[in-house]
Amino acid sequence: MTPPRGSGDGSGDRYDALVAVADEVLVGLDFDGTLSPIVEDPSRAVIHPDGPRVLRDLAACVRAVVVITGRPARQVVELGGLDAVADSLAAGSRLVVMGQYGNEHWDSGSREFRSPEPPPGLQAFRDELPALLAAQDAEGAFVEEKGLAVAVHTRRLPDAAAAYARLEAALGEAVERHGLGLEPGRMVLEVRAPGMHKGLAVHAALEEHRAGAVLFAGDDLGDLEAFEAVRGLRDQGLPTLLVCSGSEEQEALAALSDVVVDGPAGVLGLLARFVEDVRSAQEG
Template sequence: MDFTSREAEQRYAELAAAAARSVIGLDFDGVLSPIVDDPAEAHIHPDGRGVLVDLAEVVRAIAVVTGRPARQALALGDLDEIGREIADHGKELFVFGQYGNERWSSTNRRVVSPRPPQGLSTFERELPRLLRRADAGEAHVEEKGLAVAVHTRRLPEPGAARDRLLEPMQQLADRHGLALEPGRNVIEVRAPGMSKGNAVRTLVEEQDAGGFLFAGDDLGDLDAFDAVEELRDQGMPTLLVCSLSEEESALAERADVLVEGPDGVLELLRRLTRDAGE
């Protein structure tokens, strides 16, 4: 765990002092779960449950903010059961799935989800032909209900394949009124206007937060970083955490703390739990 500056160390100290009023926002993949070739096998870190339950005792709320469908994150993260334990301490766990399009909480234990965006079904029908033309026919296509993600991790040159797909997928998304979000060897297409930044703003308003930590690892977390920096400019104690990856470094230059994957994230959260309780 490395602080990126002396100012970052001070930000951590201020957040620890304000922990009881703070919300902790966490991406799932790469933050609570190791990155794996098969997204269906991305289970939460074995220590995640205990760390989150302990952390909940010293903060206002915890939120998992992910591009995954909420139900999928709940299953892979055992978040339903973790939410029960957190609720026993009088606190709340939130899951914002599909970049905030879906929502679940340990109080209201059902997933609230809108209808799929117009144009998505047509986009999905046209996608296989696009992939074949881009020599990426073997890419893994993940249908999320409200979005579709094309994973290039299994291809021989995943980064080059992702870059090759960006322009034609953007053009196809534009034709159907959809938004495109590139990530770590993945490109996701979904309805415009939803982002992790909006999820951050919703949490702050609803929880009357007096502090905010967000930990991410990928391009899809940039909007959340933007929202947290807005809160910082307004005088709120905040901390930005980057879970490092060899494949993506966009967040590192903006982070206050750099950690090595889920192990590093959990180490930081343990430290925050200790320091907030002193």
């Protein structure tokens, strides 16, 4: 099959290089906007219908499939139906979730969840948040509790972009007082512990699985550190491919990507093609 062509030079060659070393490839995937559509209610952001089948087939031909997400790991396992996917995996296949930007861990072998204690200052921020929202005329913002983080979604507000801009400044001041970090996203601002991000999670996953190549797909600013980490690994000589799940809301990753596809359906279509090409190469 013809390899994908994207926004970056040499994308086809990079794709072909990963096909050739598939058993060494770590596939890192964001969840929201990459495996599941962006919706107003985050609790309803279930995986795309093609997701379970593609993840099962993909895990059978690469070193590991790792979902690296800002969501709690337990939420992603539920919304992705990943327990059922784990039941269907071929022997030796590995499916992992690194939740809360890498702070949490679940894998298809043990089915156990590992999570640290919430960061200092988070409860004090929670207590202050209603007054902060009221001061910015954003009482209707949807507040998502994530255990190790709090996410404030402006998508439901009448002027979501303007409310987002007001809250970004106000929440930035609050998180600094409480020793926390602020993660901007697609009409969402997430307050969490500083010091961990998806770039560090990529390096941790690479070491854990002793992978020699990386494909990473994401859609939002929270994936920026992962993209930068993968580009650094490319500079060190590792075969890599960066895939952007494109949208009208966020274009920051497109210029850094080798391939830009149309949302979760496009990501899963590319991964399904990758599986087919790996199988064809093995049979040939």
